[in-house]
Amino acid sequence: MDHFPxxxxxPRNDAFDAYGTHPIHQRPVNTPKDAFDAGVQHxxxxxVTGTSVLGLKFKDGIMMAADNLASxxxxxxxxxxxxxxxxxxxxxxxxGGDMSDFQYIQRMLxxxxxxxxxxxxxxxxxxxxxxxxLAQVMYARRTKMNPLWNSLLVGGVxxxxxxxxxxxxxxxxxxxxxxxxxxxSMLAQPLLRKAVEGREDxxxxxxxxxxxxxxxxxxxxxxxxxxDKYQVATITAEGVTISDTQYLKTSWSFAEGIRGYGAQTx
Amino acid sequence: MSKSSVYSSPGFDFSNIVRNNFLHxxxxxxxxxxxxxxxxVGCLFKDGIVLGxxxxxxxxxxxxxxxxxxxxxxxxxxxxxxxxxxxxxxxxTALISSxxxxxxxxxxRKPRVVTxxxxxxxxxxxxxGHVGAALVLGGVxxxxxxxxxxxxxxxxxKLPYVTMGSGSLAAMAVFESGWQPxxxxxxxxxxxxxxxxxxxxxDLGSGSNVDACIITANSTEMLRNVEMPNVRVxxxxxxxxxxGTTAWKKEEIRSLVVEETVTPIGRGDEMDxx
Numbered sequence: 001m002d003h004f005p006x007x008x009x010x011p012r013n014d015a016f017d018a019y020g021t022h023p024i025h026q027r028p029v030n031t032p033k034d035a036f037d038a039g040v041q042h043x044x045x046x047x048v049t050g051t052s053v054l055g056l057k058f059k060d061g062i063m064m065a066a067d068n069l070a071s072x073x074x075x076x077x078x079x080x081x082x083x084x085x086x087x088x089x090x091x092x093x094x095x096g097g098d099m100s101d102f103q104y105i106q107r108m109l110x111x112x113x114x115x116x117x118x119x120x121x122x123x124x125x126x127x128x129x130x131x132x133x134l135a136q137v138m139y140a141r142r143t144k145m146n147p148l149w150n151s152l153l154v155g156g157v158x159x160x161x162x163x164x165x166x167x168x169x170x171x172x173x174x175x176x177x178x179x180x181x182x183x184x185s186m187l188a189q190p191l192l193r194k195a196v197e198g199r200e201d202x203x204x205x206x207x208x209x210x211x212x213x214x215x216x217x218x219x220x221x222x223x224x225x226x227x228d229k230y231q232v233a234t235i236t237a238e239g240v241t242i243s244d245t246q247y248l249k250t251s252w253s254f255a256e257g258i259r260g261y262g263a264q265t266x
Numbered sequence: 267m268s269k270s271s272v273y274s275s276p277g278f279d280f281s282n283i284v285r286n287n288f289l290h291x292x293x294x295x296x297x298x299x300x301x302x303x304x305x306x307v308g309c310l311f312k313d314g315i316v317l318g319x320x321x322x323x324x325x326x327x328x329x330x331x332x333x334x335x336x337x338x339x340x341x342x343x344x345x346x347x348x349x350x351x352x353x354x355x356x357x358x359t360a361l362i363s364s365x366x367x368x369x370x371x372x373x374x375r376k377p378r379v380v381t382x383x384x385x386x387x388x389x390x391x392x393x394x395g396h397v398g399a400a401l402v403l404g405g406v407x408x409x410x411x412x413x414x415x416x417x418x419x420x421x422x423x424k425l426p427y428v429t430m431g432s433g434s435l436a437a438m439a440v441f442e443s444g445w446q447p448x449x450x451x452x453x454x455x456x457x458x459x460x461x462x463x464x465x466x467x468x469d470l471g472s473g474s475n476v477d478a479c480i481i482t483a484n485s486t487e488m489l490r491n492v493e494m495p496n497v498r499v500x501x502x503x504x505x506x507x508x509x510g511t512t513a514w515k516k517e518e519i520r521s522l523v524v525e526e527t528v529t530p531i532g533r534g535d536e537m538d539x540x
Contacts, residue, residue, distance in 0.1 A: 183435075190436040190464040191443060218442045222435070254426055254447070262387065262414070262422045263380040 042146040046098035048072055050083045051225045052184030053094035054215055055153045055164050056192055057177040057200045058208040061236035062155035062164050064092055065212045067219075068245055069227035070099045076227065084233045086240045088113050091127040091156035092233040093134070096181045097169065098149040105148060108137070127156025127163040131173070139171025151181040157235050162200075180215075183223040188215035205234065217248050272365065283396065305433030305465025305472040306336060306347035308402040309445065310426040311454035314411045314482035315404035318458035319347045320433065320466050321491070322473040329473070335490070337479050341366050341377045343486050344405030345479050346386075349431035350418060351398035358399045362386055379405040379412040383422055391420030400430045406483050433465025433472040440464045455480065459493050466495065 002008065007020035032038035048070050055064040070078040083102070084094045087109045095102040112133065116125050131154040141147050151168040165175040177200045178192035195211045196203060212232055220228045228248040234241045259266055290296055303324040309316045323331035338346045338359035344366070348355025362385045370377045383403055390397055401416040415428040427445045429437040440461040449457070458478055465472040476493040479486065 186435040186468075187439045190468040191439050193468065194460075194464065214443050215439075218439045221442050222438060254445070255424075258424050258426070261424055262383055 043098070043101070043149050046101075046149040048077065048099045049225070050081065050096045050099055050102070051223055052180055052182035052188065052219055053083065053096050053151070053153045054184050054188055054192065054212060055094065055155050055179045056196050056208060056211065057162050057164055058196075058203040058205060059201055060205060061157045061234065062092075062162055063205070063208045063212060063235075064094050064153060064155050064233045065216060065230055066094045066096070067216065067227045067230040069225070069229075071225045074225070076225075079227060079229065080245070082231060082242070084231055084242055085109070086233070086242060087130055088116075088125050089239055090158050090235060091125070091130050091154065092235055092240055092242070093130070094153045094155075094233070096151045101148040101150050105134070105137075105150065105152070126158040127154055128158070128165075130154055130156070131163070131165045131167060135167045135171060135173045138167050138169060142169065142171050153179055153181060155233070155235055156240075157237055160237060183226075184215070184219060187218055187222055191215050191218065213246075213248070217250060220248055220250060272368070279392070303469075303471025304336060304349040304431030305429070305437050305462055305469060306349050306402050306431050307429045307437050307441070307458055307461045308347065308404045308413045308415070308427065309441070309454055309458050310411060310413050311449040311451065313451060314406045314480065315413055316454045316458045317345055317347050317402060317404050317479045317481070318462045319477045320462055320472040321475045321477060322466075322471070323352050324471055332474050333491070335477065337477050337488070339363055340382050340403070340405070341370070343407065343481055343483075344377065344379055344382055344403070345481060345486070345488075346382070346404075347402040347430070349400040349402075354397045354399040355401065358386065358389065358397060359401070362389070376408055378407040378409065379403065379414070383412075383414045383416065386416050387420045387422050390416065390418060395419040402428055402430050404481060406481050411481070411483075429461065431465070431472065433469035436464040436468040437461035451480065455492075463493070463495060
């Protein structure tokens with residue numbers, strides 16, 4: 001009888017080594033093998049971050065929006081970042097969370113698109129396939145305890161089918177007719193749901209744009225890590241359009257008559 | 267508080283916290299606080315203030331009270347919505363309501379909103395945040411309409427529209443996109459109802475019905491359950507059994523009314539020692 005579980009199922013020759021004594025079996029070690037290995041770190045916290053991304057379904061396709069800010073903690077460091085990335089001709093990926101991990105994801109997606117193109121089989125990647133690929137990657141990284149610290153929205157139109165889904169650093173996925181990441185899920189989602197739910201097939205592009213603008217305005221008022229410059233991505237059967245930077249008109253005069261924070265009157 | 271008189275000495279009184287920690291170390295499980303996990307809002311309009319609240323009280327993940335009242339009475343034209351620990355909001359607002367009545371009698375004047383706000387903030391600061399009461403205080407007094415928000419640590423804000431509780435972000439999103447200065451009564455009430463509904467449907471700590479209270483210089487209208495968007499559906503099946511489902515062989519009717527006659531003994535006014 002072979003008493004060692006680590007030998008069960010492994011190749012051995014019963015003629016001269018019935019108990020699988022060679023090679024000498026050792027428990028696998030996880031210590032660094034060289035100086036490079038010792039320097040490898042797992043992501044502990046996001047450093048340069050993007051805030052919410054919004055997405056909604058309308059009559060002709062999908063509309064997504066994200067502001068142009070990458071914050072460094074509480075510093076508004078990079079104010080002209082594009083957080084919406086077109087992938088192929090019919091999908092857009094929007095990212096919140098760590099921007100360096102998003103740049104890595106962008107490189108991966110570029111590679112994916114190039115590989116698909118060079119296979120020249122007449123197929124193009126659909127948004128559902130890109131979402132599935134990202135979900136697998138994100139969950140695999142989470143399992144290795146080294147996540148890509150992002151929350152991603154994937155939206156697109158393929159063969160008349162509209163697709164909008166979410167995937168995050170844990171590998172959680174879900175799909176709905178309105179989605180928002182980060183603070184957007186608490187501030188913008190109530191507004192998006194009220195405006196869109198039930199009307200996905202009759203909402204026009206103009207109405208959708210107004211809803212998005214209203215939500216971005218509320219986010220700028222109430223999210224302390226947001227910016228009043230944003231871009232909107234529209235995906236229809238015709239293709240992907242990512243707009244130029246739009247500026248929000250805001251009003252800060254609502255409490256002009258108020259003095260102090262309590263009993264003060266002057 | 268260990269003293270029962272109205273006067274509270276200066277400085278911090280933490281005697282109960284010492285007692286609670288001692289009991290906890292001895293093995294007594296700390297009582298789970300019922301939290302209101304709430305959406306409460308207040309909004310200034312042309313003629314006064316509209317306050318709104320949902321009606322769900324939670325105990326962790328369980329709904330403890332499906333239809334509780336979160337808009338508390340302070341004085342005739344001042345009301346206070348409470349979020350946070352339910353016991354703390356109830357007792358704090360009741361205490362300040364009593365003190366306001368005494369203060370009004372002593373001064374001979376109609377009570378003011380800033381008085382209630384000052385009493386609340388001074389008490390909450392004294393307890394350094396251990397009294398978990400987050401309040402939206404609003405009312406109309408001789409100086410006009412006022413709306414304040416008071417946080418558990420004692421800070422206050424004076425604003426034309428405020429939201430508190432776990433559903434505050436959902437409600438604030440509705441306010442930020444819909445509030446304008448000098449709204450009419452109907453417009454303001456609809457805005458408040460929409461804000462509370464956003465909290466009810468998008469926040470798990472809020473739910474059930476919408477309460478509202480409209481305070482103007484002349485009147486205070488308490489609209490309890492002004493909107494009930496979560497009424498339970500009628501049961502599809504009927505669980506009654508028809509008369510005659512079970513056959514019976516014998517019928518016997520007995521009267522359970524006992525006859526009694528009272529005979530008075532003595533003069534009639536002795537102590538009853540029966």
